[in-house]
Amino acid sequence: MELYKLEKVSKIYHVANEKTHALDHIDLNINKGEIVVILGPSGSGKSTMLNILSGIDNPTSGKVFFDNKRIDKLNEKELTNYRKDNLGFIFQSYNLIANLNVLENVELGKELAKEPLNIKDLLELVGLKEHMKKYPYQLSGGQMQRVAIARAVVKNPSVLFCDEPTGALDEKTGKIVLSLLQEINQKYHTTIIIVTHNPSIALMANTVVKMNSGRIVSITKNKDIARALDLRWA
Ligand SMILES: Nc1ncnc2c1ncn2[C@@H]1O[C@H](COP(=O)(O)OP(=O)(O)OP(=O)(O)O)[C@@H](O)[C@H]1O
Ligand SMILES: [Mg+2]
Numbered sequence: 001m002e003l004y005k006l007e008k009v010s011k012i013y014h015v016a017n018e019k020t021h022a023l024d025h026i027d028l029n030i031n032k033g034e035i036v037v038i039l040g041p042s043g044s045g046k047s048t049m050l051n052i053l054s055g056i057d058n059p060t061s062g063k064v065f066f067d068n069k070r071i072d073k074l075n076e077k078e079l080t081n082y083r084k085d086n087l088g089f090i091f092q093s094y095n096l097i098a099n100l101n102v103l104e105n106v107e108l109g110k111e112l113a114k115e116p117l118n119i120k121d122l123l124e125l126v127g128l129k130e131h132m133k134k135y136p137y138q139l140s141g142g143q144m145q146r147v148a149i150a151r152a153v154v155k156n157p158s159v160l161f162c163d164e165p166t167g168a169l170d171e172k173t174g175k176i177v178l179s180l181l182q183e184i185n186q187k188y189h190t191t192i193i194i195v196t197h198n199p200s201i202a203l204m205a206n207t208v209v210k211m212n213s214g215r216i217v218s219i220t221k222n223k224d225i226a227r228a229l230d231l232r233w234a
Helices: 046-053 076-086 102-110 119-125 141-153 171-188 199-204
Strands: 002-015 018-031 035-039 061-066 087-091 159-163 191-196 207-212 215-221
Touching: 002 046, 018 046, 018 191, 018 207, 018 215, 035 046, 035 171, 035 199, 046 061, 046 159, 046 191, 076 087, 087 141, 102 119, 102 141, 119 141, 119 171, 141 171, 159 171, 171 191, 171 199
Parallel strands: 035 191, 035 207, 087 159, 159 191
Antiparallel strands: 002 018, 002 061, 207 215
16 A cells, blocks of 8 residues: 655755755665665755655655655645644654653643544553653663654654654664654554665665665665664664
């Protein structure tokens, strides 16, 4: 079942007299329930791709479909609803609210959700039940990222966008975070789209998209999916 379809999507940025083809005629399908890893060097267009898929940015040309509906022509309100109803986000920096504790941070993600998950169950899943009264400064990096994951997942989004989710973490902690994403994918059938520089992470994906200079260089389907905890960091 197809979730996203990109047809000849281009994004051109104009700065001064310079033109950058951040995305250059991209065709891509993403299926429901997959883990997709997008790999590529700095500046290859990975974040631009996430921004287009998540409706944060519009393509210069081309078509973007989500669930068979065009999303590149939505107005602000429709875009807000699209994001609110369907998407969760995780970034390299955890973006937690410093003066809210773990539980309160996760509760933030639940606001306006139609069918939120049970917060206590979710805190159990991410291994933070004992820490739910702690404030961000009292947590390790890995724990903060797990709070950010819980906050993104509590509204039970159909897609979870992760831009360098392990970028600030050491190998051991990074794998625990990735393993959690794998569990969420299996338990809730969440489609997970991970952008990373780390080629090891590609081994846990269903589909690996390699980018360079705004183009897709290759799309690979993995026959065997590695467990995140078994990955060897590049
Ligand atoms: N708002 C913007 N204005 C102008 N140019 C931009 C803008 N955003 C991105 N670009 C350019 O588009 C290209 C792709 O950028 P993008 O952020 O998508 O790369 P990336 O693959 O995510 O890189 P990184 O791994 O460093 O995060 C780069 O050349 C970048 O300089
Ligand atoms: Mg980026």
